[in-house]
Amino acid sequence: MLRFALFVTLISSAPAATPALMPLPVTVRPAAGKLTLDNSFKAAVVSAPDARLDEAIGRFVVRLSRQTGIPMPGLKEGAPKLRIECASAGSEYPTLGEDESYTLDVTSERALLNAPTRAGALHGLETFGQLVALGKDGFEVAAVHIEDKPRFPWRGLMLDSARHWMPLEVVRRNLDAMAAVKLNVFHWHLADDQGFRVESKRFPKLQGEGSDGLFYTQAEIRGVVAYARDRGIRVVPEFDIPGHTTAWMVGYPELGTNPGPYEIGRHWGIFENALDPSREETYAFLDAFFEEMTALFPDPYFHIGGDEVEAKQWNASARVQAWAKQNNLKDAHAIQAYFNQRVQKMLTKRGKTLIGWDEVLHPDLPRDIVVQSWRGQKSLAEAAAKGYRGILSWGYYVDHLSPAAFHYGVDPMSGDADRLGPEEKARILGGELCMWAEYTTSETVDSRIWPRGAAIAERLWSPAATVNVDSMYARMEAVSGVLEWTGVQHRANYGPMLERMTGGRPTEALRVLADAVEGLGLGPRARAGKYTSLTPMNRLADAARPESESVRAMELAAAKVAADPKGSPAEAALLRREFARWAANDARFRELAAGSPLLTELLPLSRDLSALGEAGLKLLDGLEKGQAPAAGFVAAQTKEVARMEKPAAELNLAATRPVKALLKGGK
């Protein structure tokens, strides 16, 4: 595979020689010349007319116009600069495994996009959009030949709309961003203990009592399904049963194993409530419910969750126990398998294939179900060996706020999966990044998915050998800018959140600190233990990014300066400027914090940041003079850095990393 030439770095201010593509295509062959973009730009299908593709092209040109600031009204005169040949429109809805390949040829005169299906054509448009760069004469696309197709057919994003409500515009803008990085499955987690988010006309108390009024109407659902379809994205709904069902039981307590009454869940974690598997009425309810919901979601896959079912209520219920004995179900796992078999039949008769989390795997279930693994490649490989198809989600939980490099390193086909035979391997369909919403709101969700989601998208699309982490980061940060034009607010919401924390006063001193810290993910926040769905999410822990771009640039610079102090003047200058900024910041931050209760908890972090800035400057001085720092200084600073590495105010002080790199170099 060709390694893509990349000259974009945060340190160098030289312009990008070639735009950064993500996911990286299978083949990229740069050529001589460039296609200039101006107000005469037009794109058109030159094969058989396809109204839906025409609309997609229309949207694409509008976005290109916004991205460049150039009006592109599609004037009548002149030939289209981007010509699209699409052999077949394909099916009404995107389907698993359809041909998504495309080729794109850009010369100085025109661009030609060729694809066997509309899905491929849509992907090719997105690639063209990422190729647009600011050259010395304006916006342009460098001449190139690209051949591309996905490695895995199932590349998903799971969004939890239950824990925190995600308004329609959040869904829509994330579908646009998904399309931009060639993700093709929107897995919609629509009900959980904390909320039932879909209108049921058959059982109106589901949303009526179980949602605080925050749910999607059926018309809105149909709108989202069409919106996704137009962008080449399948919509797989998830109704998690028999656990995670408290919100169902608020309106229909008779569904529960315990008599109730039930209230909408406000705290997080695994609830004990579960549907009653022993009553036929439960199955009758579900059958009628699926009748309604399978008609609403056209995709042939239907997700029933099935994770984290607590045995406690079933074990404690004399009725359930008597029934289980009668039916020879020896434990909760067997009960759940029985329950799943019943549900699976309801889905099958409506043409749907059941998909569920690891826990649904049971020998009694037919081989055509799909297993989504939060447990890992081992679990996935075991399922594949048994004949089940599967997708990986372990390692793709973006709500953990792990670095992009971690997610990027997780390959669905690695470990036990790598040892499978070819037929078994073919059962591993891909993966899904999971955006659970306990610790995110509609305001922060975009920044938890993007840009790191692009790195996962690359893992699922690009050839397995695409593993260079530095290249990934450089491209991810560039694509983060492109994503902004799709409408996701991973960058846009940062400033207003900081302003809220200062009560509208100038945020600069807060921003310096905010840029140097990173938010903590689900684990540590859950352990903080005080969260409910009513907890304000307006702290720096919420505004802060999962990964600091500016600190990463400093880390790279520090590594270079430590290795070659005299030979890295640009990097040294960058570090000096940033360290000086940190060193001077605490005085200003303290002044700002005096007026805001939302800033008080950050005072120790701010003090530490300034100390790191001072230490960094001292280390730089020594390195530049060729003097090793005093052993005592290094020891003391190393101890300080270790102390600072412990989270505070649910934040990591990322700023420790470049100083640590210099300390190591200075030893």
Next chain:
Amino acid sequence: MLRFALFVTLISSAPAATPALMPLPVTVRPAAGKLTLDNSFKAAVVSAPDARLDEAIGRFVVRLSRQTGIPMPGLKEGAPKLRIECASAGSEYPTLGEDESYTLDVTSERALLNAPTRAGALHGLETFGQLVALGKDGFEVAAVHIEDKPRFPWRGLMLDSARHWMPLEVVRRNLDAMAAVKLNVFHWHLADDQGFRVESKRFPKLQGEGSDGLFYTQAEIRGVVAYARDRGIRVVPEFDIPGHTTAWMVGYPELGTNPGPYEIGRHWGIFENALDPSREETYAFLDAFFEEMTALFPDPYFHIGGDEVEAKQWNASARVQAWAKQNNLKDAHAIQAYFNQRVQKMLTKRGKTLIGWDEVLHPDLPRDIVVQSWRGQKSLAEAAAKGYRGILSWGYYVDHLSPAAFHYGVDPMSGDADRLGPEEKARILGGELCMWAEYTTSETVDSRIWPRGAAIAERLWSPAATVNVDSMYARMEAVSGVLEWTGVQHRANYGPMLERMTGGRPTEALRVLADAVEGLGLGPRARAGKYTSLTPMNRLADAARPESESVRAMELAAAKVAADPKGSPAEAALLRREFARWAANDARFRELAAGSPLLTELLPLSRDLSALGEAGLKLLDGLEKGQAPAAGFVAAQTKEVARMEKPAAELNLAATRPVKALLKGGK
């Protein structure tokens, strides 16, 4: 009138003692105590049920929740903290002159909003929203008693959707922002030489040939009218005739005085094309057209433009001249008056009152028409003296990018208007800020309207004696933050536009420059003479704000330091920091500009900015040491500043102003 205590300044970082209200209410009486906002917050109508008000309250609480980051799901338990008593829902649509008053009482326990109509209740909600501040224990509203009502009944925003297309979301978010500052008329300029923006089913070639496909469907129009109504805003459509009509004639050339063919206008300025007043078919067309459009817009006022009609084609047309002679119409003005009389009758029979620009004023037109004056208070007063009602727009053209203080100083009732008798004065209904769109796009339009539009809103709402400019600026800058939560993007689009100019590289060096310059308005840009609707609007001249907040803060600081060098340490520190930033910026900017053709034109400005920073530092040094600067230095710098005051790259270098203030002080 009580002058509102205001402790918010850009220089002090002390928290706001009282939140900044804009428009300033008639009476504000602070009291002891505060109402705390937390997740139990609820608002409810306690008088007769009013579904539309309930919806408005629902939206208001959602916004409050976003503004504070506190979930406010409206839990069942607990009484509403904000109680609304509304005596009467009022009419189906907002009407001119209805009672818009309200009183608001906030104590430590609860808030009570009382209004005779829904319109007043909506205004009171917005005031409550502006009262929310971050106190030492969290978000709160300080106890207060407010009595409020508008000075003028017609407080409008005119948006030009013709010159540059304004998508629906631009309209919607600006309606929300209008409501936030109590503007109550959305005057929608829907057709001009460059585009016909409404779907006509009767004459589909109007939008079909005259809009490049960029128009509002009738369903969308109805949606906007309902959206505005729900926010207490009337929608007055404008179809500008008989000039400004090129776009009409692209599809219907027979409407024109000249035979055509016509093309959509691409350049700006006054076109010669005008409807043919001599053919009965023209009137038949308009009659059928108004039949359709008056049904679409329920407001009783209907705007027919009537401005800037060029006589040239009428004078050159033998047919028109013969017809005019026959009808005793001695010149173009008489022809237009005849035309307007015909149109006025078409509107009257459909229950509409004609409104037009100054030019429609003619003794032959009945006294019930309304004149919108772009010429000024003199013209308005003359109309009022003759018995016509009028609104002022001269002085409120926000596309001129004048300082807020200029607009704020324009009172519809000043000058000749002030010398009118009480009955005549009552004919002056208010004013409208005008957002013409030659030099703005959907991306920049919000920053051209806001926050300066809030200052105009205050002029039209608050008592005439509310004239303190410093208070206005301090409150406007605070309200600018509140406006952000309504969804307008006057701040949000700044960063992405700068990123586009750097090709995605870090924008800091550009931002330092961008913060120190101000965009030029219509006049100088029109004189640059090279603009059409196809010109990219992606330069700093487009991204730059009309007025620099940070430079204004520096000007205030410089005035204090110049007057009392020893007694203003905080101000001196602010200036020193900013001047140093400017001085150091050019080197970084030059590096950045090397990679971007969009930055090249800014190089001289950047050099000047650094020179100003250096001069500023030198002046500060002298002032602090109590040494007068050398006369030669002052003379040289004064000359340099004068040179820099000339615009470059269609930008003003606002940074000259604080240096000038120090130079004056240093003399």
